[in-house]
Amino acid sequence: MRTLGHITAMPELPEPLQGLRELAYNLWWSWNKEAAELFQEVDPALWKRFRGNPVKLLLEVDPARLEGLLGTGYPARVQGVLQALRAYLEERKQKKGPLTAYFSAEYGFHSSLPIYAGGLGVLAGDHVKAASDLGLNLVGVGIFYHEGYFHQRLSKEGAQVEVYEPLHPEELPLLPVQDREGKPLRVGVEFPGRTVWLGAYRVQVGAVPVYLLTADLPENAPEDRAITARLYAPGLEMRLKQEMILGIGGMRLLRALGLAPEVFHMNEGHSAFLGLERLRELVAEGHPFPLALELVRAGALFTTHTPVPAGHDAFPLELLDQYLGHFWEKLGTDREGVLALGLEEKPWGRVFSMSNLALKTSAQANGVSCLHGEVSRRMFHHLWPDLLPEEVPIGHVTNGVHTWTFLHPRLRRHYAEVFGPEWQKRPEDPATWKVEGLGEEFWRIHKELRAELIREVRQRVYEERRRNGESPGRLREAERLLDPEALTIGFARRFATYKRAVLLFKDPERLAKILRGPYPVQFVFAGKAHPKDEPGKAYLQELIGRIRELGLEDRMVVVEDYDMYLARLLVQGSDVWLNTPRRPMEASGTSGMKAALNGALNLSVLDGWWAEAFNGKNGFAIGDDRVYESDEAQDMADAQALYDVLESQVLPLFYAKGPEGYSASWLAMIHESLRTVGPYFSAARMVGEYLALYQRGAEMARRALGAAETLEALHQALPAFFALGLRVEAPGHLTLNGEPLRVRAWVEGEVPEALRPFLEVQLVVKRSTGELEVVPLAPSHGGYEGSFRPPRPGSYTYGMRLALKHPVTGRVTWVRWA
Structure with missing residues (x-):
């Protein structure tokens, strides 16, 4: 059939279940177990199939099933949860702090809205959720990628295959943004020879609205509609277009909505063009360029997330001239005056760095861990060559994770029983973590979560092998993979070479000896490589190849399609969380924080957050803080340290089990980990620190104007x-x-x-x-x-x-x- 269009017939819910629609369109349900359970109960199979998307669930569920729920206690539960949401929102009507616009190229709110690639996006999602919990006066700006980020498939040979699926906004918890007359809101961004028109969708995250821009509109040419199709689409020109839409288009969207934020927070440099748009506005109001720049800087905050140079976008100057040449005359200065804001000298010539632009247009800047702050000050010292490196104006706010998103609901309930009611109100307060009461019941829950992880791993590997046409024998092997009673070590992150997923294989004989030794131990790996990161993809395939060569597939499993759903299973079901970056290349890392929340112990290089979290009693360190003369020497030293820690500390401690069925020494280390990691490395603590920066930014903006x-x-x-x-x-x-x-x-x-x-x-x-x-x-x-x-x-x-x-x-x- 020749398709003429797409229609969506919205469900007509029975009157007692009308509240499900209100719940579905607020992502509060994603960190409220009672709300999520309501949707799961409607149809568990559809709920899993649609990756926990309540809007799609209500579109597809059999109406007879909804009618069948009316004669039970289900409608009363719907009303109870709906009242809880409304009470949550009512408590947060009085906002804290200045109105702050938070810009991010990706947001990881939930696996059903795949507009995130990894840690940066999930961190942005956690930031918004914690801001909602704390009642901050925040508004988010991002992009709705209508093909999202790719789903990962592994071929029979272990190669990564990227699969993109179209996302239909009407099937997601998104609402079209309208103007005051009820028409679809439109803003334009000038591109060479044309204007690209943008619409937006609003996703409500608790008490915080997040606006997602889209160019997929009939007003635009097909090639322009594709600009917002894929997150991190390849090619410098496409990346530049996306970042113009995010920064310039995002600012114009806020103005069209009648919003006038006092503070602008750039989560990484992708949105730094917002500084140029703010300059244009101020120059148009009559301010000379130097003063306009001061006013822009005063209310801006920039968070940098990577010490890896390739992670900082930079564009050829001719590309800037092509797309932004019309901007120069509107900024009250000449071309060189604008380019100087982002200029970077490279061995091959001059480029325009988005991180430099962000730093030059922000009065406040920070890295995402104490060590990363130090690395960033050295990395960007060239922008302030007359200052000492220690004086470079880049501080740090160590990342944290949203407790209620990543803590398993069963553990949440158990912690609430043991810790008392104040813990749920103030999880960032160390005094509320009364961990000494955790014992046999905690361990029973932990073992069940490990078993759930292994069931999921077996099912996923079975489906992968079946899809790849593997033999019946290989399918039967998948059903028996891993041991639910064995020490389980998780490793899941983006597959980049500096994260060293294959460090374990530096000495294959010693690794095999450990895996075949007296203490049962097994590893679960997961992670995606960027579609254009050929070394990262090769690294992933090398990992799979090494496992097969050594005959370790029963003890080491690589699971495909890492996303937030799989991430939660891994951090909730692992006993140990392994992290092996090449120091100091890890800016922060947050997966280990999530694992610690659920009772796993960290086994990590002293990099990123672990460099400040490790105290000798709350987990395990791989090596020390030395940096060796070569990567090869560093890798060999760290690999030997990893084997030593596994053999002499991790395995003997875990298996020193008493009559209660677990190791008292291991549990004591879990207590220390929960006590030290749980409160401090929470998004509530992190966003509380950002609130102080927002307040300072608003004060500086007012001071600059005066x-x-x-x-x-x-x-x-x-x-x-x-x-x-x-x-x-x-x-x-x-x-x-x-x-x-x-x-x-x-x-x-x-x-x-x-x-x-x-x-x-x-x-x-x-x-x-x-x-x-x-x-x-x-x-x-x-x-x-x-x-x-x-x-x-x-x-x-x-x-x-x-x-x-x-x-x-x-x-x-x-x-x-x-």
Whole structure:
């Protein structure tokens, strides 16, 4: 049949079940077990088939089934859960903090809405959910990819095959966004020779609305409709188009909705073009470019997520000229003035870096773990070459996970019984984690979750082998894979080479010895490689090949199509969570936090979040914090450390079982893991820290607007600052025996009046171990003088500089070293 169109007949629910529709269109159900159970009970088979999508479930369920539920207690339960949702929303009507727009290229809310690729998207989803729980004044902006991210199939040879499935918005918990007249809302973004029109869908995540842009509209040409088809579509030009839609289109959507956020949070650099659009708006209001840039920066926050250079988008300048050349004249400066905001010098030429743009248009920036903050300051030091690396204005907010999304409902109920009612209200409060009461019942639940994981693994491997046409014998083997009683180690993440999924195979003989030794142990692997990441795909195939070569398929299983559903099964059913990145390439990592929530112990390299979480009693460390001279040396050292920890610590401790059926020492380590990881590495704690940054951003935005004349005068006088000199009087090399270091300095040149309130002469002292201290010198007899007494013995270096502090941020922004 020649298709003329697509229609969707919405279900006519019986009156007592009308509340199901309201529940279906708020993703609150995705972290409320009672709500999810209502939908699952309607038809368990359809619920699983549609990946837990309640809208699709209600479209496809047999109406007779709904009628059959009316004579039971089901309608009363619907009303009870609906009242709980309404009470949840009512409690959050009074919002906390300034209105903040949160921009992300991907969101991982639930497996039924596959517009996420991995950790970045799931982190964004957790951020929004925690913001809803805490009642933050947040609005999300993203893209609805109508083909989503790919489903992964593994061929008989272990090769990854990408499969895309069209997503129909009317079959998802999405509502079309309309204008004030009830018509579909439209905003336009100028592309070469045409305007690309954008619509949007709203997904309600508890108390937070998230708006997802789409170019899949009849007003656009087919090639433009395809821009928002696939998440991370290949090709620099396509990526640029998507990021223009997210940043520029996202800003215009907010304006069309009548929203005026005080703060803009960029989750990675994909949305950094929003800074240019905000510049255009301010210049159109009459602000000169330097002041407009200050106003843009004051209310912006940028979170960087990767220390891997390839993870930071950069575009050729000719591509920028082609797509954004019309923008230059609207920004109150010339082409070079705009390009300077994102310019990056590469060995092959100049490119425009989206991360540089984000940093140059944000007054606040952060990495996603303490170690990643340090790495980011070194990585972006070239943008502030006159500052010391420690002074680069990038801090850190360590990631956290949404407790209620990833903690298994049975454990949630058990924890609530053991910990008491305050725990459910304040899971980020360490005082509520009264873990000492967890014992036999906890272990019984944990064993059942491990068994559920193994059943799912067997079913998935069976389906994979059946699809690939494997023999009946191989299908029967799939039904017996793994041992429900054996120590089960999970490893699941994106397949990138630096994550070293094959590290276990560095010494095949030793690995085989461990797997065939006296302690039963087994591994479950899962993860996707980016479709264009050929080394990552080869790594995945190599892992599968190594397992087969060594005859370990009964003890090591790779499961296809890793998504949020499989992720929950893995973190909830594993005993140990393995993480083997090449330090310091892991920015944070959150899967280990999710596993810890459910009683698994982490076995990880001291990278990302684990570098600050590990205390020697709450899990296991692979190696130490040394970085070796080569990747090969690093891999060999870490592999040997991994084998050592498995043989001498993990396996003996797990199998030191007492009469109660579990190891008391193992359970004590779980207690420590839950006590230290559960509250601190939660999204509630994380978003609470971001709230403080949002409040600071709003305050700086107001301060910048009030200091417009001061900022303009400062920028006009700035060239004079770099003409100033600093003459110093210092003792040079000196050994101190209890006496302070004394220094004097004189500014040479005329200091403009506009600079005087923000000028300091500073003594900068750095200890050999890295601690930094800045001592402002006091005016004295036409110059400046000061002293420094070392707080402890050691080796120090020191220097002196003329520093100009920013009127709004208060940070040292411009310096002249003596």
